[in-house]
Amino acid sequence: MRRLRITIDGVSLDVPPGTTVAAAMIEAGRIVIHRSIRLEHPRGMFCGMGICFACLLTVNGRPDVRACLTEVTDGMVVETYRS
Amino acid sequence: MKRRHTCDIVVVGAGPAGLSAGQAAAEKGLDVVVVDANSHPGGQYYMQPLGAGSAFATSAQVMRGKARVRSAKAAGAKILLATEVWGAFPGFVLHARDPDGAVCIEAKSIIVATGAHDRVQAFPGWTLPGVMTPGAAQRLAKTSGVPPGRRTVLAGSGPFLLPVAGAILKAGGTLVEVVEARSSLLPMLPLLAVHPDKWPEALRLLVPVLAARIRLRFGDVVVAAAGEERVREVELAPLDADGRPDLARRRVVSDIDSLLVGFGFQPQIELTAVLGCRHHFDDDAGGWCCTVERDCGATDMSGVYAAGEVCGVSGAVPAALSGRIAGLAAAGQLLDEETVSERRTLARRLQRTRGFARGLNRLFMPPDGLIGLLSDETIICRCEDVTAGEIRGEIAGGMDTIHGVKLWTRAGMGPCQARVCGWSLARLVAEETGNSMEEIGFSRPRMPLRPVPLNVVRDSLQQMDG
Numbered sequence: 012m013r014r015l016r017i018t019i020d021g022v023s024l025d026v027p028p029g030t031t032v033a034a035a036m037i038e039a040g041r042i043v044i045h046r047s048i049r050l051e052h053p054r055g056m057f058c059g060m061g062i063c064f065a066c067l068l069t070v071n072g073r074p075d076v077r078a079c080l081t082e083v084t085d086g087m088v089v090e091t092y093r094s
Numbered sequence: 095m096k097r098r099h100t101c102d103i104v105v106v107g108a109g110p111a112g113l114s115a116g117q118a119a120a121e122k123g124l125d126v127v128v129v130d131a132n133s134h135p136g137g138q139y140y141m142q143p144l145g146a147g148s149a150f151a152t153s154a155q156v157m158r159g160k161a162r163v164r165s166a167k168a169a170g171a172k173i174l175l176a177t178e179v180w181g182a183f184p185g186f187v188l189h190a191r192d193p194d195g196a197v198c199i200e201a202k203s204i205i206v207a208t209g210a211h212d213r214v215q216a217f218p219g220w221t222l223p224g225v226m227t228p229g230a231a232q233r234l235a236k237t238s239g240v241p242p243g244r245r246t247v248l249a250g251s252g253p254f255l256l257p258v259a260g261a262i263l264k265a266g267g268t269l270v271e272v273v274e275a276r277s278s279l280l281p282m283l284p285l286l287a288v289h290p291d292k293w294p295e296a297l298r299l300l301v302p303v304l305a306a307r308i309r310l311r312f313g314d315v316v317v318a319a320a321g322e323e324r325v326r327e328v329e330l331a332p333l334d335a336d337g338r339p340d341l342a343r344r345r346v347v348s349d350i351d352s353l354l355v356g357f358g359f360q361p362q363i364e365l366t367a368v369l370g371c372r373h374h375f376d377d378d379a380g381g382w383c384c385t386v387e388r389d390c391g392a393t394d395m396s397g398v399y400a401a402g403e404v405c406g407v408s409g410a411v412p413a414a415l416s417g418r419i420a421g422l423a424a425a426g427q428l429l430d431e432e433t434v435s436e437r438r439t440l441a442r443r444l445q446r447t448r449g450f451a452r453g454l455n456r457l458f459m460p461p462d463g464l465i466g467l468l469s470d471e472t473i474i475c476r477c478e479d480v481t482a483g484e485i486r487g488e489i490a491g492g493m494d495t496i497h498g499v500k501l502w503t504r505a506g507m508g509p510c511q512a513r514v515c516g517w518s519l520a521r522l523v524a525e526e527t528g529n530s531m532e533e534i535g536f537s538r539p540r541m542p543l544r545p546v547p548l549n550v551v552r553d554s555l556q557q558m559d560g
Protein backbone atom coordinates (compact mmCIF):
# COMPACT_ATOMS: atom_id res chain seq x y z
CA MET A 12 0.00 0.00 0.00
CA ARG A 13 1.24 3.46 -0.87
CA ARG A 14 2.54 5.30 2.18
CA LEU A 15 2.94 9.02 2.66
CA ARG A 16 5.95 10.58 4.29
CA ILE A 17 5.41 13.32 6.84
CA THR A 18 7.63 14.90 9.46
CA ILE A 19 6.61 15.67 13.03
CA ASP A 20 9.00 18.04 14.80
CA GLY A 21 11.62 17.07 12.26
CA VAL A 22 11.20 13.31 12.69
CA SER A 23 10.12 11.40 9.55
CA LEU A 24 7.13 9.11 9.63
CA ASP A 25 5.56 6.86 7.03
CA VAL A 26 1.80 6.89 7.26
CA PRO A 27 -0.96 5.31 5.19
CA PRO A 28 -3.13 7.70 3.19
CA GLY A 29 -6.66 8.29 4.45
CA THR A 30 -5.73 9.17 8.01
CA THR A 31 -5.93 12.35 10.01
CA VAL A 32 -2.78 13.96 11.43
CA ALA A 33 -4.08 13.11 14.92
CA ALA A 34 -4.53 9.45 13.96
CA ALA A 35 -1.02 9.30 12.49
CA MET A 36 0.47 10.80 15.64
CA ILE A 37 -1.47 8.49 17.94
CA GLU A 38 -0.36 5.44 15.93
CA ALA A 39 3.22 6.65 16.25
CA GLY A 40 2.84 7.10 20.01
CA ARG A 41 3.40 10.86 19.75
CA ILE A 42 0.35 11.95 21.66
CA VAL A 43 1.55 15.02 23.58
CA ILE A 44 0.57 17.90 21.31
CA HIS A 45 1.00 20.97 23.46
CA ARG A 46 1.28 22.25 27.00
CA SER A 47 -1.59 23.99 28.79
CA ILE A 48 -1.81 27.74 29.04
CA ARG A 49 -1.09 28.44 32.71
CA LEU A 50 0.11 25.25 34.30
CA GLU A 51 2.01 23.86 31.29
CA HIS A 52 0.54 20.40 31.71
CA PRO A 53 0.92 18.00 28.78
CA ARG A 54 -2.14 17.83 26.54
CA GLY A 55 -3.24 15.67 23.64
CA MET A 56 -6.24 15.23 21.40
CA PHE A 57 -9.49 15.09 23.34
CA CYS A 58 -12.73 15.36 21.40
CA GLY A 59 -11.55 14.19 17.99
CA MET A 60 -14.21 16.21 16.22
CA GLY A 61 -12.84 19.74 16.07
CA ILE A 62 -14.74 21.37 18.91
CA CYS A 63 -12.30 21.39 21.83
CA PHE A 64 -9.23 22.92 20.15
CA ALA A 65 -6.81 20.81 22.19
CA CYS A 66 -5.03 19.41 19.13
CA LEU A 67 -3.71 22.60 17.52
CA LEU A 68 -0.54 22.22 15.50
CA THR A 69 1.39 24.11 12.86
CA VAL A 70 0.92 22.32 9.53
CA ASN A 71 3.05 23.34 6.53
CA GLY A 72 3.78 26.63 8.23
CA ARG A 73 0.15 27.41 8.98
CA PRO A 74 -0.50 27.73 12.74
CA ASP A 75 -3.51 26.64 14.80
CA VAL A 76 -4.59 23.76 12.59
CA ARG A 77 -6.68 21.05 14.25
CA ALA A 78 -4.89 17.72 13.90
CA CYS A 79 -8.13 15.78 14.30
CA LEU A 80 -9.75 17.37 11.24
CA THR A 81 -6.73 17.49 8.94
CA GLU A 82 -5.96 14.66 6.53
CA VAL A 83 -2.28 13.83 6.04
CA THR A 84 -0.75 14.70 2.69
CA ASP A 85 2.59 13.67 1.24
CA GLY A 86 5.48 15.80 2.46
CA MET A 87 3.41 17.40 5.21
CA VAL A 88 5.48 19.23 7.82
CA VAL A 89 3.90 19.08 11.26
CA GLU A 90 5.21 21.08 14.21
CA THR A 91 4.05 20.88 17.81
CA TYR A 92 5.05 23.23 20.62
CA ARG A 93 8.41 21.45 20.68
CA SER A 94 9.48 22.93 17.34
CA MET B 95 -13.83 29.41 -5.22
CA LYS B 96 -16.92 31.46 -4.55
CA ARG B 97 -16.54 33.59 -1.41
CA ARG B 98 -20.05 34.95 -1.20
CA HIS B 99 -23.29 33.00 -1.55
CA THR B 100 -26.80 34.30 -1.67
CA CYS B 101 -29.59 31.81 -1.23
CA ASP B 102 -33.09 31.31 0.13
CA ILE B 103 -32.22 28.94 2.96
CA VAL B 104 -28.89 28.17 4.59
CA VAL B 105 -28.62 24.95 6.57
CA VAL B 106 -25.80 24.75 9.12
CA GLY B 107 -24.63 21.15 9.49
CA ALA B 108 -24.63 18.32 6.96
CA GLY B 109 -25.49 15.46 9.29
CA PRO B 110 -28.77 13.48 9.20
CA ALA B 111 -30.89 16.53 10.12
CA GLY B 112 -29.12 19.06 7.91
CA LEU B 113 -29.10 16.82 4.83
CA SER B 114 -32.76 16.02 5.34
CA ALA B 115 -33.67 19.70 5.79
CA GLY B 116 -31.63 20.76 2.78
CA GLN B 117 -33.19 18.11 0.59
CA ALA B 118 -36.76 18.98 1.67
CA ALA B 119 -36.30 22.68 1.00
CA ALA B 120 -34.51 22.10 -2.30
CA GLU B 121 -37.27 19.74 -3.46
CA LYS B 122 -39.63 22.71 -3.14
CA GLY B 123 -37.51 24.52 -5.69
CA LEU B 124 -35.70 26.89 -3.35
CA ASP B 125 -32.05 27.87 -3.45
CA VAL B 126 -30.46 25.94 -0.59
CA VAL B 127 -26.89 25.99 0.73
CA VAL B 128 -25.80 23.45 3.35
CA VAL B 129 -22.55 24.18 5.17
CA ASP B 130 -20.44 21.83 7.27
CA ALA B 131 -17.17 22.34 9.10
CA ASN B 132 -15.92 18.89 8.15
CA SER B 133 -14.18 17.98 4.92
CA HIS B 134 -16.75 15.22 4.36
CA PRO B 135 -20.52 15.47 4.80
CA GLY B 136 -22.52 13.16 7.05
CA GLY B 137 -21.94 14.72 10.47
CA GLN B 138 -21.09 12.33 13.28
CA TYR B 139 -23.69 9.69 12.56
CA TYR B 140 -22.76 9.23 8.91
CA MET B 141 -19.07 9.96 9.30
CA GLN B 142 -17.14 8.89 6.24
CA PRO B 143 -13.80 7.09 6.13
CA LEU B 144 -11.00 9.11 4.60
CA GLY B 145 -9.47 6.12 2.84
CA ALA B 146 -11.29 4.12 0.17
CA GLY B 147 -9.76 0.89 1.46
CA SER B 148 -10.96 1.38 5.02
CA ALA B 149 -12.63 -1.51 6.82
CA PHE B 150 -15.52 0.88 7.44
CA ALA B 151 -15.96 1.96 3.82
CA THR B 152 -18.80 -0.43 3.05
CA SER B 153 -20.66 -0.37 6.34
CA ALA B 154 -24.42 0.16 6.06
CA GLN B 155 -24.19 3.44 7.92
CA VAL B 156 -21.50 4.86 5.65
CA MET B 157 -23.41 3.78 2.54
CA ARG B 158 -26.65 5.27 3.84
CA GLY B 159 -24.81 8.51 4.54
CA LYS B 160 -23.51 8.63 0.97
CA ALA B 161 -27.04 8.03 -0.30
CA ARG B 162 -28.41 10.88 1.83
CA VAL B 163 -25.78 13.22 0.46
CA ARG B 164 -26.58 12.15 -3.11
CA SER B 165 -30.30 12.74 -2.52
CA ALA B 166 -29.72 16.20 -1.13
CA LYS B 167 -27.50 17.14 -4.05
CA ALA B 168 -29.91 15.59 -6.56
CA ALA B 169 -32.68 17.77 -5.14
CA GLY B 170 -30.48 20.79 -5.87
CA ALA B 171 -28.98 21.58 -2.46
CA LYS B 172 -25.47 22.97 -2.62
CA ILE B 173 -23.11 21.55 0.02
CA LEU B 174 -20.10 23.61 1.15
CA LEU B 175 -17.56 21.50 3.03
CA ALA B 176 -14.71 22.47 5.37
CA THR B 177 -16.76 25.64 5.88
CA GLU B 178 -17.09 26.57 9.51
CA VAL B 179 -19.58 29.21 10.67
CA TRP B 180 -18.15 31.65 13.18
CA GLY B 181 -20.66 34.48 13.10
CA ALA B 182 -24.30 35.24 12.40
CA PHE B 183 -26.01 38.60 11.93
CA PRO B 184 -29.62 39.63 11.31
CA GLY B 185 -30.58 39.66 7.66
CA PHE B 186 -29.40 36.82 7.75
CA VAL B 187 -25.68 36.92 7.10
CA LEU B 188 -23.55 33.99 8.15
CA HIS B 189 -19.82 34.37 8.36
CA ALA B 190 -17.77 31.28 7.83
CA ARG B 191 -14.23 30.23 7.16
CA ASP B 192 -12.90 27.60 4.79
CA PRO B 193 -9.27 26.67 4.03
CA ASP B 194 -8.99 29.64 1.63
CA GLY B 195 -10.37 32.25 3.99
CA ALA B 196 -13.60 34.14 4.55
CA VAL B 197 -16.92 32.88 3.18
CA CYS B 198 -20.12 34.87 3.46
CA ILE B 199 -23.61 33.39 3.12
CA GLU B 200 -26.72 35.52 2.86
CA ALA B 201 -30.06 33.80 3.30
CA LYS B 202 -33.68 34.60 4.06
CA SER B 203 -33.95 31.73 6.54
CA ILE B 204 -31.56 29.63 8.60
CA ILE B 205 -31.97 26.02 9.64
CA VAL B 206 -29.55 25.17 12.44
CA ALA B 207 -28.64 21.49 12.47
CA THR B 208 -25.41 21.64 14.42
CA GLY B 209 -25.89 18.32 16.18
CA ALA B 210 -24.35 17.31 19.46
CA HIS B 211 -21.01 16.44 21.00
CA ASP B 212 -19.87 14.04 23.74
CA ARG B 213 -20.96 14.99 27.23
CA VAL B 214 -17.99 14.87 29.57
CA GLN B 215 -17.57 15.08 33.30
CA ALA B 216 -14.22 16.08 34.74
CA PHE B 217 -12.30 13.78 37.06
CA PRO B 218 -8.76 13.84 38.48
CA GLY B 219 -6.30 13.19 35.67
CA TRP B 220 -8.78 13.66 32.83
CA THR B 221 -6.51 16.16 31.06
CA LEU B 222 -3.68 13.65 30.57
CA PRO B 223 -2.79 12.85 26.96
CA GLY B 224 -4.46 9.57 26.05
CA VAL B 225 -7.68 10.42 27.90
CA MET B 226 -10.34 11.19 25.30
CA THR B 227 -14.06 11.11 24.68
CA PRO B 228 -15.64 7.91 23.35
CA GLY B 229 -16.61 9.92 20.25
CA ALA B 230 -12.96 10.74 19.63
CA ALA B 231 -12.11 7.04 19.56
CA GLN B 232 -15.00 6.34 17.22
CA ARG B 233 -13.79 9.06 14.86
CA LEU B 234 -10.23 7.73 14.89
CA ALA B 235 -11.55 4.30 13.96
CA LYS B 236 -14.17 5.30 11.41
CA THR B 237 -12.25 8.05 9.60
CA SER B 238 -8.72 6.69 9.83
CA GLY B 239 -8.99 3.01 10.78
CA VAL B 240 -6.85 3.61 13.87
CA PRO B 241 -7.52 2.49 17.48
CA PRO B 242 -7.16 5.13 20.24
CA GLY B 243 -4.21 3.24 21.75
CA ARG B 244 -2.75 -0.21 22.23
CA ARG B 245 -4.66 -0.97 25.43
CA THR B 246 -7.85 0.95 26.08
CA VAL B 247 -10.33 1.24 28.91
CA LEU B 248 -13.76 2.51 27.82
CA ALA B 249 -15.96 3.92 30.59
CA GLY B 250 -18.91 6.14 31.39
CA SER B 251 -22.52 5.35 30.77
CA GLY B 252 -24.93 4.85 27.96
CA PRO B 253 -25.62 2.77 24.87
CA PHE B 254 -23.12 4.80 22.82
CA LEU B 255 -20.33 2.85 24.53
CA LEU B 256 -21.41 -0.19 22.49
CA PRO B 257 -20.82 1.14 18.97
CA VAL B 258 -17.60 2.78 20.18
CA ALA B 259 -16.39 -0.57 21.47
CA GLY B 260 -17.32 -2.17 18.16
CA ALA B 261 -15.48 0.48 16.16
CA ILE B 262 -12.33 0.14 18.29
CA LEU B 263 -12.35 -3.63 17.82
CA LYS B 264 -12.86 -3.23 14.08
CA ALA B 265 -9.85 -0.90 13.94
CA GLY B 266 -7.74 -3.54 15.64
CA GLY B 267 -7.67 -2.08 19.15
CA THR B 268 -7.56 -3.99 22.42
CA LEU B 269 -10.25 -3.18 24.94
CA VAL B 270 -8.95 -4.10 28.36
CA GLU B 271 -12.26 -3.33 30.02
CA VAL B 272 -15.59 -1.67 29.31
CA VAL B 273 -17.09 -0.02 32.37
CA GLU B 274 -20.75 0.99 32.51
CA ALA B 275 -21.84 3.05 35.51
CA ARG B 276 -25.31 1.50 35.64
CA SER B 277 -25.27 -1.57 37.83
CA SER B 278 -27.89 -3.36 35.79
CA LEU B 279 -29.26 -3.20 32.27
CA LEU B 280 -32.54 -4.88 33.27
CA PRO B 281 -34.39 -1.53 33.42
CA MET B 282 -33.82 -1.33 29.65
CA LEU B 283 -36.08 -4.32 29.02
CA PRO B 284 -39.43 -2.52 29.39
CA LEU B 285 -38.14 0.17 27.01
CA LEU B 286 -36.91 -2.35 24.47
CA ALA B 287 -40.15 -4.31 24.77
CA VAL B 288 -42.16 -1.42 23.32
CA HIS B 289 -39.63 -0.66 20.57
CA PRO B 290 -39.11 -3.97 18.76
CA ASP B 291 -37.81 -2.08 15.73
CA LYS B 292 -34.67 -1.41 17.78
CA TRP B 293 -33.86 -5.09 18.44
CA PRO B 294 -31.90 -5.76 15.22
CA GLU B 295 -29.69 -2.74 15.83
CA ALA B 296 -29.17 -3.67 19.49
CA LEU B 297 -28.10 -7.19 18.47
CA ARG B 298 -25.82 -5.89 15.73
CA LEU B 299 -24.04 -3.70 18.30
CA LEU B 300 -23.91 -6.33 21.06
CA VAL B 301 -22.63 -9.30 19.06
CA PRO B 302 -19.06 -8.09 18.26
CA VAL B 303 -18.54 -6.94 21.83
CA LEU B 304 -19.77 -10.17 23.37
CA ALA B 305 -17.91 -12.27 20.79
CA ALA B 306 -14.64 -10.50 21.63
CA ARG B 307 -15.20 -11.55 25.24
CA ILE B 308 -14.18 -8.17 26.58
CA ARG B 309 -14.28 -7.73 30.33
CA LEU B 310 -17.51 -5.85 31.07
CA ARG B 311 -18.03 -4.25 34.45
CA PHE B 312 -21.30 -2.72 35.64
CA GLY B 313 -21.81 -0.25 38.45
CA ASP B 314 -18.24 1.09 38.40
CA VAL B 315 -16.98 4.57 37.61
CA VAL B 316 -13.62 6.14 36.87
CA VAL B 317 -12.18 7.75 39.99
CA ALA B 318 -8.90 9.02 38.57
CA ALA B 319 -6.46 8.65 35.70
CA ALA B 320 -2.75 8.61 36.44
CA GLY B 321 0.54 8.80 34.58
CA GLU B 322 3.44 11.10 33.81
CA GLU B 323 3.05 12.93 30.49
CA ARG B 324 0.31 10.44 29.42
CA VAL B 325 -2.23 8.11 30.97
CA ARG B 326 -0.78 4.81 32.22
CA GLU B 327 -3.39 3.54 34.64
CA VAL B 328 -6.95 4.18 35.73
CA GLU B 329 -8.50 3.92 39.17
CA LEU B 330 -12.08 2.66 39.30
CA ALA B 331 -14.59 2.22 42.12
CA PRO B 332 -18.10 0.83 42.44
CA LEU B 333 -21.01 3.16 43.12
CA ASP B 334 -22.63 2.63 46.50
CA ALA B 335 -26.37 2.60 47.19
CA ASP B 336 -26.41 6.43 47.23
CA GLY B 337 -24.75 6.64 43.83
CA ARG B 338 -21.41 7.78 45.25
CA PRO B 339 -18.06 6.16 44.41
CA ASP B 340 -17.08 3.78 47.22
CA LEU B 341 -13.40 4.61 47.44
CA ALA B 342 -12.79 1.88 50.02
CA ARG B 343 -13.34 -0.62 47.21
CA ARG B 344 -11.28 1.13 44.55
CA ARG B 345 -9.16 -0.86 42.13
CA VAL B 346 -6.52 -0.03 39.57
CA VAL B 347 -6.27 -1.13 35.95
CA SER B 348 -2.68 -0.54 34.95
CA ASP B 349 -0.64 -0.80 31.77
CA ILE B 350 -3.08 1.12 29.59
CA ASP B 351 -2.33 3.88 27.11
CA SER B 352 -5.81 5.17 26.40
CA LEU B 353 -8.86 5.94 28.50
CA LEU B 354 -12.23 6.95 27.08
CA VAL B 355 -14.92 8.34 29.35
CA GLY B 356 -18.27 9.76 28.25
CA PHE B 357 -21.88 10.14 29.28
CA GLY B 358 -23.93 10.37 26.13
CA PHE B 359 -24.26 13.62 24.22
CA GLN B 360 -25.01 17.27 24.67
CA PRO B 361 -26.67 19.53 22.06
CA GLN B 362 -24.38 22.02 20.35
CA ILE B 363 -26.35 25.21 20.88
CA GLU B 364 -23.87 28.03 20.24
CA LEU B 365 -25.35 29.21 16.96
CA THR B 366 -28.95 29.21 18.15
CA ALA B 367 -27.81 30.92 21.35
CA VAL B 368 -25.95 33.65 19.52
CA LEU B 369 -29.00 34.14 17.28
CA GLY B 370 -31.00 34.85 20.42
CA CYS B 371 -33.23 31.78 20.36
CA ARG B 372 -34.90 30.43 23.43
CA HIS B 373 -33.43 27.29 25.04
CA HIS B 374 -34.70 24.96 27.73
CA PHE B 375 -33.08 22.40 30.00
CA ASP B 376 -34.19 18.84 29.40
CA ASP B 377 -32.69 16.05 31.47
CA ASP B 378 -34.00 13.46 29.01
CA ALA B 379 -32.40 15.13 26.01
CA GLY B 380 -28.80 15.86 27.01
CA GLY B 381 -29.26 19.11 28.89
CA TRP B 382 -29.73 22.54 27.29
CA CYS B 383 -31.64 22.30 24.02
CA CYS B 384 -32.92 24.79 21.47
CA THR B 385 -36.68 25.20 21.87
CA VAL B 386 -38.66 24.61 18.70
CA GLU B 387 -42.29 24.07 17.74
CA ARG B 388 -42.52 20.37 17.06
CA ASP B 389 -44.53 20.47 13.85
CA CYS B 390 -42.45 23.09 12.06
CA GLY B 391 -39.05 23.30 13.74
CA ALA B 392 -39.40 27.06 14.21
CA THR B 393 -37.48 28.69 17.04
CA ASP B 394 -38.86 31.81 18.65
CA MET B 395 -36.69 33.98 16.35
CA SER B 396 -38.37 34.74 13.07
CA GLY B 397 -36.70 32.97 10.14
CA VAL B 398 -34.60 30.70 12.36
CA TYR B 399 -35.39 26.99 12.45
CA ALA B 400 -33.58 24.18 14.21
CA ALA B 401 -33.53 20.44 13.63
CA GLY B 402 -31.86 17.30 14.91
CA GLU B 403 -29.82 16.85 18.05
CA VAL B 404 -29.55 20.57 18.73
CA CYS B 405 -33.25 20.40 19.71
CA GLY B 406 -32.63 17.46 22.03
CA VAL B 407 -30.51 14.32 21.77
CA SER B 408 -32.73 11.73 20.10
CA GLY B 409 -30.71 9.87 17.50
CA ALA B 410 -30.46 9.78 13.73
CA VAL B 411 -34.02 8.78 12.76
CA PRO B 412 -35.68 11.63 14.71
CA ALA B 413 -32.95 13.94 13.37
CA ALA B 414 -33.85 13.14 9.77
CA LEU B 415 -37.57 13.56 10.50
CA SER B 416 -37.16 16.88 12.28
CA GLY B 417 -34.84 18.00 9.47
CA ARG B 418 -37.51 17.30 6.89
CA ILE B 419 -40.12 19.09 8.99
CA ALA B 420 -37.94 22.19 9.30
CA GLY B 421 -37.02 22.12 5.60
CA LEU B 422 -40.66 21.92 4.56
CA ALA B 423 -41.70 24.59 7.03
CA ALA B 424 -38.95 27.03 6.10
CA ALA B 425 -39.63 26.49 2.39
CA GLY B 426 -43.39 26.71 2.85
CA GLN B 427 -43.05 29.98 4.70
CA LEU B 428 -40.94 31.56 1.94
CA LEU B 429 -43.17 30.23 -0.84
CA ASP B 430 -46.38 31.01 1.06
CA GLU B 431 -47.28 27.37 0.46
CA GLU B 432 -49.12 24.98 2.72
CA THR B 433 -47.08 22.07 4.02
CA VAL B 434 -49.00 21.46 7.23
CA SER B 435 -50.48 18.03 6.55
CA GLU B 436 -47.19 16.41 5.54
CA ARG B 437 -45.46 18.04 8.51
CA ARG B 438 -48.10 16.82 10.96
CA THR B 439 -47.66 13.23 9.79
CA LEU B 440 -43.90 13.56 10.18
CA ALA B 441 -44.31 15.18 13.59
CA ARG B 442 -46.35 12.23 14.84
CA ARG B 443 -43.65 9.83 13.69
CA LEU B 444 -41.06 12.08 15.29
CA GLN B 445 -42.87 11.94 18.61
CA ARG B 446 -42.92 8.13 18.55
CA THR B 447 -39.30 7.65 17.48
CA ARG B 448 -38.02 10.16 20.02
CA GLY B 449 -39.50 8.16 22.87
CA PHE B 450 -36.88 5.43 22.71
CA ALA B 451 -33.92 7.81 22.86
CA ARG B 452 -35.46 9.83 25.65
CA GLY B 453 -36.01 6.66 27.64
CA LEU B 454 -32.39 5.69 27.16
CA ASN B 455 -31.16 9.16 28.14
CA ARG B 456 -33.17 8.92 31.34
CA LEU B 457 -31.73 5.52 32.24
CA PHE B 458 -28.11 6.46 31.63
CA MET B 459 -27.70 9.81 33.36
CA PRO B 460 -24.21 10.65 34.68
CA PRO B 461 -24.23 9.68 38.38
CA ASP B 462 -24.61 12.69 40.70
CA GLY B 463 -21.93 11.39 43.03
CA LEU B 464 -19.10 11.93 40.52
CA ILE B 465 -18.72 15.56 41.52
CA GLY B 466 -17.37 14.46 44.88
CA LEU B 467 -14.33 13.07 43.08
CA LEU B 468 -13.09 16.52 42.15
CA SER B 469 -10.17 17.61 44.29
CA ASP B 470 -9.38 21.33 44.44
CA GLU B 471 -6.46 20.68 42.08
CA THR B 472 -8.59 19.01 39.40
CA ILE B 473 -8.67 21.11 36.24
CA ILE B 474 -12.25 21.90 35.18
CA CYS B 475 -11.74 24.37 32.34
CA ARG B 476 -9.02 22.83 30.18
CA CYS B 477 -8.67 25.82 27.87
CA GLU B 478 -7.93 28.29 30.66
CA ASP B 479 -6.48 25.89 33.29
CA VAL B 480 -9.13 26.75 35.90
CA THR B 481 -9.27 24.34 38.85
CA ALA B 482 -12.21 23.06 40.86
CA GLY B 483 -10.72 24.83 43.90
CA GLU B 484 -10.79 28.22 42.17
CA ILE B 485 -14.37 27.65 41.07
CA ARG B 486 -15.43 26.52 44.54
CA GLY B 487 -13.79 29.66 45.89
CA GLU B 488 -15.94 31.91 43.72
CA ILE B 489 -19.08 29.98 44.56
CA ALA B 490 -18.26 30.40 48.24
CA GLY B 491 -17.84 34.10 47.49
CA GLY B 492 -21.41 34.28 46.17
CA MET B 493 -21.38 33.21 42.52
CA ASP B 494 -24.27 30.81 41.89
CA THR B 495 -24.60 30.78 38.11
CA ILE B 496 -22.33 29.66 35.29
CA HIS B 497 -22.11 33.27 34.20
CA GLY B 498 -20.79 34.46 37.55
CA VAL B 499 -18.22 31.69 37.77
CA LYS B 500 -17.15 32.42 34.19
CA LEU B 501 -16.62 36.12 34.82
CA TRP B 502 -14.44 35.59 37.86
CA THR B 503 -12.40 32.57 36.82
CA ARG B 504 -12.41 32.65 33.00
CA ALA B 505 -13.85 29.14 33.01
CA GLY B 506 -15.65 28.80 29.68
CA MET B 507 -13.87 31.72 28.01
CA GLY B 508 -11.35 29.67 26.08
CA PRO B 509 -11.52 28.43 22.48
CA CYS B 510 -13.97 25.63 23.29
CA GLN B 511 -16.43 28.14 24.82
CA ALA B 512 -17.40 25.69 27.56
CA ARG B 513 -18.41 22.92 25.17
CA VAL B 514 -16.14 20.59 27.11
CA CYS B 515 -16.31 21.98 30.67
CA GLY B 516 -19.87 23.33 30.69
CA TRP B 517 -21.51 20.22 32.12
CA SER B 518 -18.90 19.87 34.89
CA LEU B 519 -19.16 23.57 35.71
CA ALA B 520 -22.92 23.36 36.04
CA ARG B 521 -22.77 20.20 38.17
CA LEU B 522 -20.17 21.82 40.42
CA VAL B 523 -22.33 24.92 40.93
CA ALA B 524 -25.36 22.69 41.51
CA GLU B 525 -23.50 20.62 44.09
CA GLU B 526 -22.21 23.63 46.00
CA THR B 527 -25.36 25.80 45.85
CA GLY B 528 -28.27 23.40 45.46
CA ASN B 529 -29.53 25.53 42.56
CA SER B 530 -31.38 23.91 39.69
CA MET B 531 -29.78 23.54 36.27
CA GLU B 532 -32.27 26.10 34.95
CA GLU B 533 -31.17 28.65 37.53
CA ILE B 534 -27.50 27.94 36.90
CA GLY B 535 -27.85 28.51 33.16
CA PHE B 536 -25.40 27.74 30.37
CA SER B 537 -22.29 29.60 29.28
CA ARG B 538 -23.38 32.22 26.73
CA PRO B 539 -21.27 31.86 23.59
CA ARG B 540 -19.81 34.91 21.87
CA MET B 541 -18.77 35.53 18.31
CA PRO B 542 -16.51 34.33 16.88
CA LEU B 543 -18.09 30.94 17.59
CA ARG B 544 -14.81 29.38 16.52
CA PRO B 545 -11.35 30.98 16.66
CA VAL B 546 -10.64 32.75 13.36
CA PRO B 547 -7.63 34.73 12.16
CA LEU B 548 -8.04 38.50 12.08
CA ASN B 549 -7.70 38.70 8.30
CA VAL B 550 -10.76 36.47 7.95
CA VAL B 551 -12.76 38.79 10.21
CA ARG B 552 -11.58 41.79 8.18
CA ASP B 553 -12.49 40.12 4.88
CA SER B 554 -15.88 39.07 6.21
CA LEU B 555 -16.77 42.55 7.45
CA GLN B 556 -15.62 44.08 4.16
CA GLN B 557 -17.93 41.66 2.35
CA MET B 558 -20.79 42.87 4.52
CA ASP B 559 -20.18 46.53 3.63
CA GLY B 560 -19.52 45.82 -0.03
